[in-house]
Amino acid sequence: MAIALRPYQLEAVQRVRLAFLEGHRAVLFVLPTGGGKTVVFSHIAQQAAARGNRIAVLVHRAELLEQASRALADLGVEHGLIAAGRSMNLRAQVQVASVGSLARRLSMLPRDFFQLLVVDESHHASASTWAKALEHFNTAKVLGVTATPCRSDGQPLGAWFSCMVLGPTPAWLSDNGYLAPARVYAPPIGFSAKGLRRRMGDFDLRQAAGALGGSRILGDAVSHYQRHLEGRTAIAFCCSIAHGQAVAEAFTERGIRAASIDGSQDVATRRQLLEQLGSGELKVLTSCSLIGEGVDVPSVGGCLLLRPTQSLALHLQMIGRCLRPQPGKTAVILDHVGNIERLGHHLDEQEWSLDGVKKREQSKAPSVKTCPQCFCAMASTLSVCPECGHVFRPERQKLITVEGELREINQQELRRQRKREQSRARTATELEALGTQRGMKNPKGWARHVIASRQTRGHWSLLA
Numbered sequence: 055m056a057i058a059l060r061p062y063q064l065e066a067v068q069r070v071r072l073a074f075l076e077g078h079r080a081v082l083f084v085l086p087t088g089g090g091k092t093v094v095f096s097h098i099a100q101q102a103a104a105r106g107n108r109i110a111v112l113v114h115r116a117e118l119l120e121q122a123s124r125a126l127a128d129l130g131v132e133h134g135l136i137a138a139g140r141s142m143n144l145r146a147q148v149q150v151a152s153v154g155s156l157a158r159r160l161s162m163l164p165r166d167f168f169q170l171l172v173v174d175e176s177h178h179a180s181a182s183t184w185a186k187a188l189e190h191f192n193t194a195k196v197l198g199v200t201a202t203p204c205r206s207d208g209q210p211l212g213a214w215f216s217c218m219v220l221g222p223t224p225a226w227l228s229d230n231g232y233l234a235p236a237r238v239y240a241p242p243i244g245f246s247a248k249g250l251r252r253r254m255g256d257f258d259l260r261q262a263a264g265a266l267g268g269s270r271i272l273g274d275a276v277s278h279y280q281r282h283l284e285g286r287t288a289i290a291f292c293c294s295i296a297h298g299q300a301v302a303e304a305f306t307e308r309g310i311r312a313a314s315i316d317g318s319q320d321v322a323t324r325r326q327l328l329e330q331l332g333s334g335e336l337k338v339l340t341s342c343s344l345i346g347e348g349v350d351v352p353s354v355g356g357c358l359l360l361r362p363t364q365s366l367a368l369h370l371q372m373i374g375r376c377l378r379p380q381p382g383k384t385a386v387i388l389d390h391v392g393n394i395e396r397l398g399h400h401l402d403e404q405e406w407s408l409d410g411v412k413k414r415e416q417s418k419a420p421s422v423k424t425c426p427q428c429f430c431a432m433a434s435t436l437s438v439c440p441e442c443g444h445v446f447r448p449e450r451q452k453l454i455t456v457e458g459e460l461r462e463i464n465q466q467e468l469r470r471q472r473k474r475e476q477s478r479a480r481t482a483t484e485l486e487a488l489g490t491q492r493g494m495k496n497p498k499g500w501a502r503h504v505i506a507s508r509q510t511r512g513h514w515s516l517l518a
Contacts, residue, residue, distance in 0.1 A: 240389040
């Protein structure tokens with residue numbers, strides 16, 4: 055079955071093929087959420103199979119396995135499935151494999167069995183299970199596909215890929231009708247998540263769930279849904295399974311049919327919930343992380359961000375769930391937790407790199423704090439000042455729920471606001487405080503970078 059590729063998808067197929075011809079073994083293809091990554095790699099797999107190669111498409115979720123299988127079936131490509139509870143059909147040249155199931159069956163497959171590995175959502179590629187599979191089939195070419203080529207832990211994808219092929223930007227896709235336009239509503243500038251701890255590269259979700267529990271996050275999530283999305287379907291991204299269930303109950307109590315989806319449910323139940331969302335039978339589906347990647351429900355009209363994050367990848371993945379285009383559709387994004395202020399507008403152009411985020415070298419010397427009574431400097435680990443005996447009490451900060459209305463913002467407004475805030479910060483201390491407010495991992499390093507840039511351009515001198 056012939057399915058016509060969009061012009062930019064056709065160009066992507068050609069550029070990926072050229073990269074392999076130029077001698078790259080592992081190529082990373084980047085295309086924003088909703089741009090049609092599955093269609094692109096399915097065509098590449100079809101072409102490779104036609105030339106007599108064996109291909110494995112590696113996924114990490116049952117939903118992604120089914121999605122890839124449907125795309126290959128639409129092209130008329132015979133394929134097998136390697137997944138829990140399924141028998142392998144190795145006669146088919148193309149296999150769609152759950153990476154966990156494949157890793158457990160590596161002893162059954164010679165190292166040269168596949169000539170091409172397609173790694174879906176390849177920002178997970180450095181995880182141990184993925185690494186095990188990629189290292190086993192070390193003679194195969196590798197095509198990684200992702201919308202967000204960055205990991206929350208900062209590990210570089212350059213360890214696995216030597217070449218990056220970039221598709222069009224989100225703004226271009228939106229301007230040309232390939233992504234739905236969106237209206238964005240966010241909290242007033244000044245919302246801060248600095249009271250939340252960091253854990254494994256992101257906010258501590260257990261703490262966030264406790265601080266944000268229920269449906270009231272900077273105003274009532276249900277009321278904002280009724281005001282901006284009444285009658286349309288939406289996905290609400292929550293901090294935990296319990297938080298998701300509580301939000302679903304809050305919608306149900308207001309007469310809006312809602313449900314929560316999570317990994318403890320069987321595949322059939324999850325599939326049914328997604329189908330009900332797609333048909334409109336369900337108006338709101340809540341989830342912690344299960345529907346952040348690979349879920350394709352074009353009819354979804356909006357998303358509710360009820361989960362704070364400092365992960366750009368997660369931020370873009372969540373918003374992307376409601377950007378699939380449909381005639382006459384304008385998506386609505388309700389950001390109740392300040393993610394857009396912290397991480398930017400979804401149409402902002404990103405500077406992706408295979409180098410990742412390099413972690414600042416840690417000093418062996420203990421950090422220092424100052425006594426507020428006598429101003430003695432001491433190691434931060436001390437609880438009592440050695441000079442005056444002042445007792446340091448642990449500070450317990452909580453993210454405070456604030457009543458208020460979300461206001462509509464646009465990309466240009468957000469950029470101007472952030473620039474104004476940054477320009478008003480005149481010293482290193484002020485810049486560091488701004489970086490902390492925005493949830494940056496290394497506010498000191500960012501402050502130094504801004505100051506160095508200003509000095510290079512001949513701007514005002516450092517006043518700290």
